[in-house]
Structure formats: C-alpha cells, structure tokens
Amino acid sequence: MGLKKYIVFSILLIILIFGYVFSVEPGEYKITVLDISLTLPVAVWVILPLIVLFIGSVSHMVYYSLKSYLKYRSITKDEENVMQSIKAYLLQKGDKTTFKTKAFKDLTNILSQVNFEVKKDTTFTTSNDEINKIVSLIKDINNGVYVQDKTIKLDPTSKLAHQNLLNKINAEIDFCVEVLKKPMNYSSDVIKQAFLNVVEEKSMTTVKKLYENVTLDKEMGKKLFEKSAKNPDFAIINEEVIKITKNLEYDKNDFLDLAKLFKDSFQPDDLISLFEDLSKEIECSTEAYFYVLFEFEMIDKIRELLNTYPDEDFLAFRAMIDLKDSGKQYSLENLCYRS
Known part of the structure; x- marks a missing residue:
C-alpha cells in the first residue's frame, strides 16, 4: 500500500471509530493530572491513541521513504559520475569526481590505478554516445589524424594531447613555421618534427630564416645539409656549416659523408x-x-x-x-x- 492510500484509509478509520463511539456514548470524560484537568468527549479519548499511532507510523514511513529516495538518488548520481570518470580517464585527465556510495568509491579507486588504452583493431560500442564519440576521436589521434573537435578538452600535459600536437605538426606546415619561430613553447620532439617538415616542404630561404632558432641533432643537421645540397644557389655559407658541424661534434666519417653529399x-x-x-x-x-x-x-x-x-x-x-x-x-x- 502506498503512503497516500495509507494516510487516507487511516483517517477514514479514525473518523469511523470516532463516529461510532460518539453515537454510543456522546458524553464527556474528565482526566486530572497534577492539578491539570482536561475534559473531552469520550469518543475523542478513544481515538487519541489511534491518532498518536497514525502520526508515528506516518513519520516512520516518511523517514524510511526519504532515506530510500536519497540512497537511490546517490546511486543514480554516482552512476552518472562513473561515466564522467571514465571519460576523464580516456582523455588522460585528472579525475576530481566525488562519490557518495562505498561501492562506487571502491570502483573508481580501482579505475584510477588502471591505464585506459583504446585498442586500435577492435570495434568499440556502448550505449553512451558521448563515450563512443570520445573513443572514436582517440582512435583518430592514435592513427595520426589531427583532431580539432573542441568538445573534447584534452589535458595539455597528457600523451594524447602531445600526440595530437604532433599530428597537427604533420597536417599543417604553416603551424610548423610558427613552432620554429617560438620553439621555447614546445618540446624537443615537436620542434624536431616541425623542423623536418619545414625542411621538406618549404623553400631554402625560409629554412635559413628558421634553423638558427632550434638546437639541431645529427638527423636534423643531415636534412638541412641535404636541403642545402639541392639548393646550391641558396646554400648555407661556410661559417654556418662550420658552426653546425662543431655543435654536432662531427667525426671524420661524418665529414666524409658531407663531402659526398x-x-x-x-x-x-x-x-x-x-x-x-x-x-x-x-x-x-x-x-x-x-x-x-x-x-x-x-x-x-x-x-x-x-x-x-x-x-x-x-x-x-x-x-x-x-x-x-x-x-x-x-x-x-x-x-x-x-x-
């Protein structure tokens, strides 16, 4: 029986008992306690215990109904929070979600200690469209596609964001130029890839304007010299070749390779x-x-x-x-x- 029905039928029962007793005994009854006297109809004295029982029982049911509702609401909220946590873990973000139920606290504690990786060669599907989209975008990033979707906010310090930055380097040559103009804002591998792309796709004139901004390694130096060899009219001057080879600590075999080049x-x-x-x-x-x-x-x-x-x-x-x-x-x- 629902709470509403219980209240309605209980009130009807109290009224019926009151009516019956009053029809049998319409008189009054006096009770004196500590010099305090109270006179009420007999019917009222009869239904008073029923009213106290009614109030107590309703209070009891309201209390446990509210308690059950709050627990259900906590579980529902924690279910939503788990999904948010999974999204955060997939995107390699720090998860600051709080949980109210012990089971979900234990679950997220376990999840926080597990590395989330999306398998490349498997089909991923869930009933949660947002997670499906996130996984799809993660797969694109891992496959070398630059993802510009702003609905997923990557943590700039995460490996995923770093890979997406490398993807952007390989997708946008003009961005490579911007990286080389301000290399202090990027990691060494990003700078290196940007440099190799610029050497490959831009003119020797552009390369000569930018290469001094970065610290070269031998692979980068080799690509620069190969570019210079293909563009002898715009080749790097002798003083710069000396400076670069000194910095790269060329040995005699490196110089022989340079001569052949x-x-x-x-x-x-x-x-x-x-x-x-x-x-x-x-x-x-x-x-x-x-x-x-x-x-x-x-x-x-x-x-x-x-x-x-x-x-x-x-x-x-x-x-x-x-x-x-x-x-x-x-x-x-x-x-x-x-x-």
Whole structure:
C-alpha cells in the first residue's frame, strides 16, 4: 500500500471509530493530572491513541521513504559520475569526481590505478554516445589524424594531447613555421618534427630564416645539409656549416659523408673552399678535405698538404698518390680509407 492510500484509509478509520463511539456514548470524560484537568468527549479519548499511532507510523514511513529516495538518488548520481570518470580517464585527465556510495568509491579507486588504452583493431560500442564519440576521436589521434573537435578538452600535459600536437605538426606546415619561430613553447620532439617538415616542404630561404632558432641533432643537421645540397644557389655559407658541424661534434666519417653529399651539387671551387675552411677549424675534417681534392684531381695541392703532416698520417691518401705516380688508376671508393 502506498503512503497516500495509507494516510487516507487511516483517517477514514479514525473518523469511523470516532463516529461510532460518539453515537454510543456522546458524553464527556474528565482526566486530572497534577492539578491539570482536561475534559473531552469520550469518543475523542478513544481515538487519541489511534491518532498518536497514525502520526508515528506516518513519520516512520516518511523517514524510511526519504532515506530510500536519497540512497537511490546517490546511486543514480554516482552512476552518472562513473561515466564522467571514465571519460576523464580516456582523455588522460585528472579525475576530481566525488562519490557518495562505498561501492562506487571502491570502483573508481580501482579505475584510477588502471591505464585506459583504446585498442586500435577492435570495434568499440556502448550505449553512451558521448563515450563512443570520445573513443572514436582517440582512435583518430592514435592513427595520426589531427583532431580539432573542441568538445573534447584534452589535458595539455597528457600523451594524447602531445600526440595530437604532433599530428597537427604533420597536417599543417604553416603551424610548423610558427613552432620554429617560438620553439621555447614546445618540446624537443615537436620542434624536431616541425623542423623536418619545414625542411621538406618549404623553400631554402625560409629554412635559413628558421634553423638558427632550434638546437639541431645529427638527423636534423643531415636534412638541412641535404636541403642545402639541392639548393646550391641558396646554400648555407661556410661559417654556418662550420658552426653546425662543431655543435654536432662531427667525426671524420661524418665529414666524409658531407663531402659526398655536396660534391655533385656544389661548384668545385665552392666545395674546395668549404672543406679548406673546415679543415682549418676542425682537425677531423681534414680527411674529407683530401677526399674533395682527390675528386677534382688536385694532386699537387694534395702533395703540398701531405708534406705538412707526419708520414704515418693519411696513409690511404698517400697510397693513392703512389698508385697514381706508378700509373695505376684507383678511386677512393676502391680503397678502405674509412675507419
């Protein structure tokens, strides 16, 4: 029986009892307690216990109904909060949701200690459309798609936001330029990818304006030199090549690779000038300088330079000179002069 029905029928019962007793005994009855007297109809005295019982029972039912309602409301609210927590964990955000019921507190405590990762090769479906959308966007980000949907607010410090930033780097070349203009605002891997993209897609003129803003590693330096080799008319000047190779701590093999990279694109005089300057500044580049001189058959210049070094230095190049003097033709590529 519902509370409303109970109240209605209880009141009807009290009225009926009152009416019946009053019809049988319409007189009054006096009660005296501590000099206080109260005179009421007999029928009223009869229904007073019923009224007290009625009020008590209704109060009891209201109390437990309210308690049950509040518990149900807490559970419903916690169910909603769990969904919010799952969304936060999926988006790699800190979850500040509070829970009222112990079961949900325990559940979210477990969830907070588990890494949430969306599997790439599986179909994800739930009855919650918002979570379905979030998972779909996460999959796009993990697959290299730049997601601009502002309905999902990524934590800037999360791996997901970082990956989306890299996706943006690969999607928008003009954004790469902006990154290189203000590299202090970005992490090293973002800067590196932006630089590689700019070198790949922008003109040498643009590259020359931007590369000094960043700290190069050897891969970045190689891409820059490859770009310079393809654009000899706008190539990096000798002083900058010296500065870059010094900063990157090039060894002799790195300089030999650089000489091979530049030999087919630079004018002979320009290439010789570059490696002559390098050899004066960086000792381990001297072997690459000899390599360049051999490429352009500058034998007299090589003899002159070799005479300035001890006989045990640059044996491969001395052997080349001896072979040429004996009329035998070998290229440097045929000799093992690289260690």
